[in-house]
Amino acid sequence: MRRIDIVVNTASGSVGPDAPAIAERLLAEHGVAGRVHSPQTSDLELCLRDVIDSAPDAVLILAGDGTARAAAELAGPQGPLIAPLPGGTMNMLPHALYGERPWAAVMSDCLQSGEPRMISGGEVGGRLFFVAAILGSPALWATAREAAREGRLDLAVARARRAFQRAFSGRLRFVLDGRPKQRAEALTLMCPLVSTALDAEERALEAAALDPSSALDVFRLGFNAARGQWREDPSVSVGRCRTGSVWAGGRIPAILDGEPARFDANVSIRFRPKAFRALVPPT
Incomplete structure (x- = not known):
């Protein structure tokens, strides 16, 4: 992959202030070119949209359930690959995809040997x-x-x-x-x-x-x-x-x-x- 972007919400559930630095270290350890975004909560939606619109190869999301769902919806079947890391309280989509594992371990596996998988879903009122x-x-x-x-x-x-x-x-x-x-x-x-x-x-x-x-x-x-x-x-x-x-x-x-x-x-x-x-x- 030529470029991976990571969007981190440090105020979310189980993320914490050290998450951006840890994510940057993992990118370096795996020799992956990428950029870590850590917006304020009020700017999170705009940042997410800008990152996906810039068309990286993949976007890793370290945030809550709402942000994970929004990222997948914005990307759609033609957009960049989405990896919703478990950073929220319930972590419904991350646990469904990766099991109940720490976000850093999931991120390492995705960087080392991640592959695309088409995910189906449902729609209610659009x-x-x-x-x-x-x-x-x-x-x-x-x-x-x-x-x-x-x-x-x-x-x-x-x-x-x-x-x-x-x-x-x-x-x-x-x-x-x-x-x-x-x-x-x-x-x-x-x-x-x-x-x-x-x-x-x-x-x-x-x-x-x-x-x-x-x-x-x-x-x-x-x-x-x-x-x-x-x-x-x-x-x-x-x-x-x-x-x-x-x-x-x-x-x-x-x-x-x-x-x-x-x-x-x-x-x-x-x-x-x-x-x-x-x-x-x-x-």
């Missing part, structure tokens, strides 16, 4: 995800989590109260691949990258409708999920889909690859067989 999406009232808990992570405990409590009040009160309606209309409390969409029910090369999303009707159902679902048996829970309906429509009585809360989002009351979903090219070590 926004991409590459691991999983949750649509419906359970997604409101993510906004409470974000407020707590920012130290806004008053806001976290208010959002948690709102999420509890919304539970079981605003079911979604949806149609998947032209099948009959369904209703559920939440709809979860999982990509082939992480779904244990799909082959890695399958051209579809796994769709799971969650429809608990009481607190007891929620408890049982959580218990089954902890045992890895959530698909067998009677409140869960599982299938596959390539396209679909989702609608509700108001705006639809969602989580895309661990990051909260909100959509209009009517939104479309579809499978994207070629979403972006990842830089990964050999399997």
